[in-house]
Amino acid sequence: MAAQSTTVASMYPAGADTSPNCAMEPKAHGTAGELTLVSGRRAGASPELSRNEGVAIIREMRWEDLTDEALIAKYRAEAGRVSMAPASAEQYLNELFRRHHVKVARWCLSITGDRESAADLAQEICVKAYQNLSYFKGQSKFSTWLYSITRNHCLNAVRSRASAPEMDSDELVMGTLPDVTDSPLASLERKQQADIARQLINEALEDTEKTVFTMHFGEELPLDVITRMLNLSNASGAKAYLVSAKRKLDRAAKRWKARA
Amino acid sequence: MADNSQTLKTWQEAASATKDCLPLEVLERIADNTSTDANAARHLAGCAHCQTELSLLKSFQESTPSADEGAAVAWIAAQLQRNQAGPVAKPVVARVPFWRAMFRMPYMAGAAALAVVLVLGISLHNGGDSGPVKIGPIGQPGIYRSDAVKLISPTGEIAQPPSEFRWEAVKGASSYSIELKDVAGITLASAKATENSLSATPEMKANMSSGKPLKWKVTALDASGKEIAQSNAQSFKVQSLK
Numbered sequence: 001m002a003a004q005s006t007t008v009a010s011m012y013p014a015g016a017d018t019s020p021n022c023a024m025e026p027k028a029h030g031t032a033g034e035l036t037l038v039s040g041r042r043a044g045a046s047p048e049l050s051r052n053e054g055v056a057i058i059r060e061m062r063w064e065d066l067t068d069e070a071l072i073a074k075y076r077a078e079a080g081r082v083s084m085a086p087a088s089a090e091q092y093l094n095e096l097f098r099r100h101h102v103k104v105a106r107w108c109l110s111i112t113g114d115r116e117s118a119a120d121l122a123q124e125i126c127v128k129a130y131q132n133l134s135y136f137k138g139q140s141k142f143s144t145w146l147y148s149i150t151r152n153h154c155l156n157a158v159r160s161r162a163s164a165p166e167m168d169s170d171e172l173v174m175g176t177l178p179d180v181t182d183s184p185l186a187s188l189e190r191k192q193q194a195d196i197a198r199q200l201i202n203e204a205l206e207d208t209e210k211t212v213f214t215m216h217f218g219e220e221l222p223l224d225v226i227t228r229m230l231n232l233s234n235a236s237g238a239k240a241y242l243v244s245a246k247r248k249l250d251r252a253a254k255r256w257k258a259r260a
Numbered sequence: 261m262a263d264n265s266q267t268l269k270t271w272q273e274a275a276s277a278t279k280d281c282l283p284l285e286v287l288e289r290i291a292d293n294t295s296t297d298a299n300a301a302r303h304l305a306g307c308a309h310c311q312t313e314l315s316l317l318k319s320f321q322e323s324t325p326s327a328d329e330g331a332a333v334a335w336i337a338a339q340l341q342r343n344q345a346g347p348v349a350k351p352v353v354a355r356v357p358f359w360r361a362m363f364r365m366p367y368m369a370g371a372a373a374l375a376v377v378l379v380l381g382i383s384l385h386n387g388g389d390s391g392p393v394k395i396g397p398i399g400q401p402g403i404y405r406s407d408a409v410k411l412i413s414p415t416g417e418i419a420q421p422p423s424e425f426r427w428e429a430v431k432g433a434s435s436y437s438i439e440l441k442d443v444a445g446i447t448l449a450s451a452k453a454t455e456n457s458l459s460a461t462p463e464m465k466a467n468m469s470s471g472k473p474l475k476w477k478v479t480a481l482d483a484s485g486k487e488i489a490q491s492n493a494q495s496f497k498v499q500s501l502k
Contacts, residue, residue, distance in 0.1 A: 144284050177268065217271055
């Protein structure tokens with residue numbers, strides 16, 4: 001969409017090394033955090049004048065001095081002055097997204113497995129975040145808020161792009177998953193059965209097995225995506241962890257039934 | 261004999277989020293070691309789903325490309341950077357578009373005017389209302405890409421089964437065909453509408469169970485029932501029961 005392209009085009013920075021044009025004017029020299037004495041009336045005033053007129057202490061400001069949340073606050077303050085966000089406001093957004101696009105890019109790459117699709121996905125996420133920025137209320141860090149958008153957008157993309165269910169992996173586990181609906185659990189409500197299954201997952205599995213199991217059965221992610229997301233380097237990737245998890249759950253379920 | 265589908269559903273439910281699962285802002289505080297919430301810590305210790313969420317959140321926050329993905333991540337970042345030619349990023353020097361620069365040269369302006377006259381003359385000579393450009397195989401009725409049906413809702417993860425499907429109206433459409441499909445592309449339910457919305461039919465409602473990823477698409481039809489535009493398949497999922 002043309003409107004989106006225009007918006008996104010104005011979202012990103014190239015000159016990341018420029019200083020924020022904030023009320024506390026940055027200086028061309030000096031390091032971040034350095035304190036600079038500046039005349040309260042005008043620069044270049046004589047020492048006598050400065051002594052007589054009062055002196056303001058102004059901290060050198062650099063982009064890195066501003067937190068993500070401060071950038072958003074400055075963007076909102078600047079953009080609120082006029083109906084359309086001016087360039088002076090957008091520089092804050094540019095910096096904000098510049099800080100996080102590698103995170104988004106890496107996440108998208110692990111989801112898609114190819115850089116072209118990942119670039120498209122990352123672009124969509126940045127547009128979505130930009131369009132929904134007004135909903136960011138600061139209840140979490142901006143990076144956490146961006147994570148929630150990235151996560152949901154990527155999961156939806158995986159689900160919509162899946163042409164067919166992953167039969168091999170589901171059959172592999174379905175055929176041998178411990179049956180918690182079997183006696184003596186059969187009389188229990190489905191929710192209670194799920195609670196017991198939840199307990200077994202938590203107690204019987206190692207961390208990676210838990211993560212793989214949850215991502216595959218809870219989030220319906222394909223095994224190749226999980227392998228990439230978790231950066232698993234073993235030969236069969238997430239599948240090996242799923243098989244191992246099933247074996248452990250089978251044993252745990254038998255023990256549970258014996259106790260019950 | 262075990263009911264495999266029932267067993268699978270139980271394990272899927274066990275691996276999904278519950279109503280007690282921790283929101284991201286709480287997981288963020290735990291990740292940052294700033295949480296003092298004992299209840300949250302207790303829940304986390306017993307919940308594989310929250311442990312997974314925490315691990316994914318940390319992985320996102322601490323995202324440093326590994327050696328083998330570094331080049332691809334750099335390429336994606338460069339692509340994003342390439343799309344960043346906004347007003348802030350551009351050099352301060354005012355750039356004049358090439359087509360406007362052309363008109364600064366008197367002879368080019370004259371040539372352009374002549375070209376406009378020629379094009380207009382040829383268009384008038386040919387007459388005929390050719391309509392919008394069609395995308396499609398030569399000799400076959402095409403689908404107007406500019407008229408592709410844009411779906412509005414439902415989309416993504418939703419808390420309740422949708423009571424209504426909505427899309428943008430297509431010019432020239434007399435009716436719409438709506439299909440509900442599973443992720444394998446198998447049609448689960450279909451319906452017709454004359455407006456750009458449809459109340460979910462009982463057949464659709466019956467197929468929209470919690471936790472099941474679904475797709476829907478709309479085809480716009482003209483008065484003769486001929487397809488004039490269609491949407492992409494839009495996915496959505498009713499969140500699992502919590």
